[in-house]
Amino acid sequence: MIDNRTELAPAQSRLTLRVNGAACEIAAPPSTRLLQVIREFIGLTGTKRSCEIGRCGACMVLVDGEPVNACLAMAYQVQGAEITTIEGIASGTELHPVQRAFLEEGGFQCGYCTPGMVLSVKALLDRSPDPSDEEVEEALSGNLCRCTGYGGIRRAVRRAIELGR
Amino acid sequence: MLLDRQGSGRRWRIRPDGPGKVTGGLAYLTDMAAPGMLIGLVLRSPHPHALILDIRTENAKRVPGVRAVLTHEDVPGLNAFGIARQDQPVFCFDRVRYVGDAVAAVAADTLEAAERALSLIEVDYAEQPVLDSPEKALAEGAPLLHPCGNELHRTDYRLGDPEQWFKACTVIVEETYVTPRQMHTYMETEGGLFVPEPDGRLTVYSPTQHGFMDRLQLSRVLGRPQSDIRVVSSPIGGSFGGKDELNVQPYGALLALAAGKPVKIHNSRKESVRAGLKRHPMVISMKTGADAEGRILAHRVKIVADTGPYATLGAEVLNFATEHVIGPYRIPNVDVDSVSVYTNNGMSGEFRGFGGNQAIFALEGQIDRIAGRLGIDPWELRRRNMRQPDDPGPLGQPIAPTEGAAQVWQALAESPLWRERSQGVPEDDREREHWIKTGIGAAYIMHGAGLGVGIPDPAGGRLVLAEDGKIEAVFGYEEFGQGLIATLELMMMETFGFEAEDVRIVIGDTDVVPDSGSSTASRATSMLWKSVQNMKGPFTESLLSAAADLTGNPADQLRLGPGGVYAMPEPDAASGNDAGSMLLSYAELASRTTEPIRAETAFHFPTTSSKRIGAHFLYTYSAVAAKVEVDTLTGRVRLLDQYHAVAAGPVMNPQGYLGQIEGGSSMALGWTLTEEALMAGGRYLTNNLDTYLIPTVAEHAGNVAVRPIEELPEGDAYGPRGIGEIGSVGLAPAIAAAVRDAVGVWVRKLPIDPRELQDIPHFARKAVLQHDR
Ligand code: FES
Ligand code: FES
Numbered sequence: 017m018i019d020n021r022t023e024l025a026p027a028q029s030r031l032t033l034r035v036n037g038a039a040c041e042i043a044a045p046p047s048t049r050l051l052q053v054i055r056e057f058i059g060l061t062g063t064k065r066s067c068e069i070g071r072c073g074a075c076m077v078l079v080d081g082e083p084v085n086a087c088l089a090m091a092y093q094v095q096g097a098e099i100t101t102i103e104g105i106a107s108g109t110e111l112h113p114v115q116r117a118f119l120e121e122g123g124f125q126c127g128y129c130t131p132g133m134v135l136s137v138k139a140l141l142d143r144s145p146d147p148s149d150e151e152v153e154e155a156l157s158g159n160l161c162r163c164t165g166y167g168g169i170r171r172a173v174r175r176a177i178e179l180g181r
Numbered sequence: 182m183l184l185d186r187q188g189s190g191r192r193w194r195i196r197p198d199g200p201g202k203v204t205g206g207l208a209y210l211t212d213m214a215a216p217g218m219l220i221g222l223v224l225r226s227p228h229p230h231a232l233i234l235d236i237r238t239e240n241a242k243r244v245p246g247v248r249a250v251l252t253h254e255d256v257p258g259l260n261a262f263g264i265a266r267q268d269q270p271v272f273c274f275d276r277v278r279y280v281g282d283a284v285a286a287v288a289a290d291t292l293e294a295a296e297r298a299l300s301l302i303e304v305d306y307a308e309q310p311v312l313d314s315p316e317k318a319l320a321e322g323a324p325l326l327h328p329c330g331n332e333l334h335r336t337d338y339r340l341g342d343p344e345q346w347f348k349a350c351t352v353i354v355e356e357t358y359v360t361p362r363q364m365h366t367y368m369e370t371e372g373g374l375f376v377p378e379p380d381g382r383l384t385v386y387s388p389t390q391h392g393f394m395d396r397l398q399l400s401r402v403l404g405r406p407q408s409d410i411r412v413v414s415s416p417i418g419g420s421f422g423g424k425d426e427l428n429v430q431p432y433g434a435l436l437a438l439a440a441g442k443p444v445k446i447h448n449s450r451k452e453s454v455r456a457g458l459k460r461h462p463m464v465i466s467m468k469t470g471a472d473a474e475g476r477i478l479a480h481r482v483k484i485v486a487d488t489g490p491y492a493t494l495g496a497e498v499l500n501f502a503t504e505h506v507i508g509p510y511r512i513p514n515v516d517v518d519s520v521s522v523y524t525n526n527g528m529s530g531e532f533r534g535f536g537g538n539q540a541i542f543a544l545e546g547q548i549d550r551i552a553g554r555l556g557i558d559p560w561e562l563r564r565r566n567m568r569q570p571d572d573p574g575p576l577g578q579p580i581a582p583t584e585g586a587a588q589v590w591q592a593l594a595e596s597p598l599w600r601e602r603s604q605g606v607p608e609d610d611r612e613r614e615h616w617i618k619t620g621i622g623a624a625y626i627m628h629g630a631g632l633g634v635g636i637p638d639p640a641g642g643r644l645v646l647a648e649d650g651k652i653e654a655v656f657g658y659e660e661f662g663q664g665l666i667a668t669l670e671l672m673m674m675e676t677f678g679f680e681a682e683d684v685r686i687v688i689g690d691t692d693v694v695p696d697s698g699s700s701t702a703s704r705a706t707s708m709l710w711k712s713v714q715n716m717k718g719p720f721t722e723s724l725l726s727a728a729a730d731l732t733g734n735p736a737d738q739l740r741l742g743p744g745g746v747y748a749m750p751e752p753d754a755a756s757g758n759d760a761g762s763m764l765l766s767y768a769e770l771a772s773r774t775t776e777p778i779r780a781e782t783a784f785h786f787p788t789t790s791s792k793r794i795g796a797h798f799l800y801t802y803s804a805v806a807a808k809v810e811v812d813t814l815t816g817r818v819r820l821l822d823q824y825h826a827v828a829a830g831p832v833m834n835p836q837g838y839l840g841q842i843e844g845g846s847s848m849a850l851g852w853t854l855t856e857e858a859l860m861a862g863g864r865y866l867t868n869n870l871d872t873y874l875i876p877t878v879a880e881h882a883g884n885v886a887v888r889p890i891e892e893l894p895e896g897d898a899y900g901p902r903g904i905g906e907i908g909s910v911g912l913a914p915a916i917a918a919a920v921r922d923a924v925g926v927w928v929r930k931l932p933i934d935p936r937e938l939q940d941i942p943h944f945a946r947k948a949v950l951q952h953d954r
Contacts, residue, residue, distance in 0.1 A: 061212035062205020066368045067450045071870040074368055102205030115203040119195050121186065122836040125844060126662025127202030128368040128418030134203060156878045160870065162366050162419050163662045164840060165847030166881040
């Protein structure tokens, strides 16, 4: 864990939350972004940083199961919450079906958007296992990918829906 | 046959870098951290153009936790960088020329301390007139941005006598095309980790498209031998040309050495927009004439490119555009004049397509307009002017002959999308709301690969049987998402009969790889193929002869296979399924052999014999059709369907090939419809992804059909041609033609302004269309 901010964190601001099932207690000012909490305090770098204004979805995580841009959420807003990052959805070495679908269909190139994309798809399919094309577009419109032109991503989503049947 | 997963069978493989990407386990270089590392920040100019009167850093240095504050006085070597021409200061000292110019840098224990220190650096500026357009920069009396003036580069090409031949033309089309400043928008912004090593060397973990070029440039800046610097440059979260030039590396390196501690820099998006490269905005004026049969007789072109404050590869981009305004056509009289102009706008530079995008958008616009004026089918007009295999290249230079131009022409003519156009609007389209109009258009492209004549373009690589029995394929190429590792793995399996587990790919580390040249200009896959071909014989031979020594079997009765060396099956058993038995695994071979087993190759990217700087020898051909829907109430264009025929030789990696065309065309879609990094007075108005709009999944509702044409002429020695850029150059003109087909409006400026397409009076549209089709 590389922590560049502890010295500025007042001792009283303890953030407690669960990340991928593990309880964490962190000394972070309440206004710290969840993105920093995850990447810098906890050291999980699968959650990516790109626009930091909630436009690209690279930093997407699940907060109590709901997709949230970690660059917009403040530490105090996730006090006590259950956070799931990309590192937390496989069971052991067994990939999550959405991860498998992305892998098999080649739903990525540089891979920088992939963690956020996978989590958005997972959240969608958890909610609606057989979504229409419109629902898919709606659910993924906050996840930008510059490499693929979304062709592989659409194929991966279709495959993930099949795998879930 | 169209390219897809089903049709590719076992060649559609899971990428070796895939598991790390879908699990988030792969650490990008901007994810790295080191114990005790500092955070680095760069102070950039608030002004697009100003003189620097004084820089004071005392207060910044006093901030607790600050370990280094650097200015131009602290650059031990050359205070300048640039791949082609070193005219960009690492730290400005007398003048700033754009809002991304660096004046100072700090490293501190925490981001907060670094930010505080940055805010305490005092710089006195005297603002200067802002040259925010090429016109202003070229005007009489304009201040000179560089000692050589405000022209970075001027070039031309002449053939025949256009002036004379315009008189013989039945139709002459004159138009000026305007293209936007496009941002690469790689999702991973620039950054990296810079580590001073105990032995005095420096390790640079930072994305780039050519690690050895970064090493050379850093050695100049740091005033240290290249051998003191190690550059680790992959994996990369997207580049598209944008990380080819140095970005944060000089600052990270200088700060780390000054502070004696690891330094991390990771640009915010806003800083990335402000300092980073963009696609050159160009204004291209064309006058093109044809006879009554549609044969183009004369073509005159003027290109003005806004290159921003410094060179990087602006001159090379201009050369490329100059070559590509002529296209796959036989034009007997040509006159091209091009200039790339320094301004106080943002940096322009290398970007997928490399000036071909702008040139081809304009050229194809001319071809469609001529067809319209003459009442000739636009695709037929292209056939009448099409180049022949043995014709010289666009600049009159000898090129590798292929049938590519004719092949892609034919494929498109037979495509369902083009047949739909020739046969009129199908039933389902007519039922749409009457203000929704659909149209289909096409474009025809040849696009050069490699850096061209006059620019060092080395290639090569190494194969080694490593001590642990892995076959190492060692190349100086970079993985920025294109699938280079996957392509190389498949190539090794198919060339030698290895299985994936036998092979270890080693790239992106200047300490261990040979200089294979840059991963740019659609060259890496071609060069991998050529390298592997060169090494196939010698490497196979040395593996087999070592195996022969150890097993006692003659080498000519041994073969390579999955996992190890096999005995050749008996001739009479060949018809059965006796594949022979494995005699020796690669691991056994490695542990028992005494001789090192390796092969190496080094060569130069093939170039034309012409002396013309930048002229290409290998080309990829493509024909693109697009179907769009225009809402005439809003003026919005939606892309419904695309078809790409691509003649680039054999498909090395089906998933990668499809991905390159799909991804390239997505960038072209953005360039055509929404993307523009707007500037006013030398300042960006679009600072982040809320106002700079790249395509989302919703804009990609339509089908993308990709038809690779793999045949090459017999005896062709060059193998697969590049496909990294071809997908990004043809879609814009195809969409422009489709818009014209839908609503009768000629597009001349990108991104398409919806206002131009709103509410076309019905009677006018009908009259125009009848005249033109
Ligand atoms: S980094 Fe959070 S949405 Fe872009
Ligand atoms: S794979 Fe590169 S941004 Fe999506």
